[in-house]
Amino acid sequence: xxxxxxxxxxxxxxxxxxxxxxxxxxxxxxxxxxxxxxxxxxxxxxxxxxxxxxxxxxxxxxxxxxxxxxxxxxxxxxxxxxxxxxxxxxxxxxxxxxxxxxxxxxxxxxxxxxxxxxxxxxxxxxxxxxxxxxxxxxxxxxxxxxxxxxxxxxxxxxxxxxxxxxxxxxxxxxxxxxxxxxxxxxxxxxxxxxxxxxxxxxxxxxxxxxxxxxxxxxxxxxxxxxxxxxxxxxxxxxxxxxxxxxxxxx
Numbered sequence: 241x242x243x244x245x246x247x248x249x250x251x252x253x254x255x256x257x258x259x260x261x262x263x264x265x266x267x268x269x270x271x272x273x274x275x276x277x278x279x280x281x282x283x284x285x286x287x288x289x290x291x292x293x294x295x296x297x298x299x300x301x302x303x304x305x306x307x308x309x310x311x312x313x314x315x316x317x318x319x320x321x322x323x324x325x326x327x328x329x330x331x332x333x334x335x336x337x338x339x340x341x342x343x344x345x346x347x348x349x350x351x352x353x354x355x356x357x358x359x360x361x362x363x364x365x366x367x368x369x370x371x372x373x374x375x376x377x378x379x380x381x382x383x384x385x386x387x388x389x390x391x392x393x394x395x396x397x398x399x400x401x402x403x404x405x406x407x408x409x410x411x412x413x414x415x416x417x418x419x420x421x422x423x424x425x426x427x428x429x430x431x432x433x434x435x436x437x438x439x440x441x442x443x444x445x446x447x448x449x450x451x452x453x454x455x456x457x458x459x460x461x462x463x464x465x466x467x468x469x470x471x472x473x474x475x476x477x478x479x480x481x482x483x484x485x486x487x488x489x490x
Contacts, residue, residue, distance in 0.1 A: 251393045267370075289370060294378055298353065302386055303425060304386065306452075324417075326412035336453040341452040343451075348427075350442060353442065379444040401450050406448045414438035415436065
């Protein structure tokens with residue numbers, strides 16, 4: 241397969257900033273409430289306290305690197321120094337036109353939040369729980385911000401960017417995926433380390449990959465997958481194509 245020439249230049253990330261309304265709404269959902277109306281007067285101060293502590297402790301750092309696309313294999317997408325071994329994303333990539341780059345990025349809130357959660361847990365489980373929930377949402381919020389910056393970068397070059405996908409989600413095994421991203425991106429440079437299981441420290445860290453192509457009918461493979469998943473981005477749309485592609489997995 242010929243690789244399209246699509247040099248988009250280095251991706252320069254801008255500073256991250258918390259989106260406070262979305263952080264509050266996300267934290268409420270992370271705690272299991274269906275909405276703000278379900279939160280009692282007693283709980284509100286604890287939620288706000290958790291968010292306040294989270295924002296005070298967070299020291300966000302980011303890292304991003306792209307590489308030219310090289311080949312679409314049966315169950316993997318290959319770039320220079322990077323192999324993304326996920327069947328569903330490979331199936332999605334096969335539907336794209338002119339894949340030119342693969343991009344990986346990492347975001348972390350830093351180690352201080354982990355330390356405070358650990359210190360609080362034996363004596364004040366509620367505060368630890370609130371802080372943990374807020375930090376989980378903030379890490380994802382920052383990952384979304386980085387993804388939007390990556391997408392804008394590619395749009396300015398006349399290229400589309402896929403949804404971000406992370407090890408442990410869809411059909412990408414967490415240990416295998418983290419090993420691939422860490423070997424390529426080296427997130428240790430911003431203080432992120434991964435165990436052999438793929439779990440990261442600091443815990444409030446996110447790694448992800450993005451595909452860049454001239455055209456992509458869909459940006460995530462959820463419509464190809466029949467599994468019931470809380471993180472689904474699109475409904476399953478079974479077609480003759482998806483059935484035949486699905487048979488390749490067995």
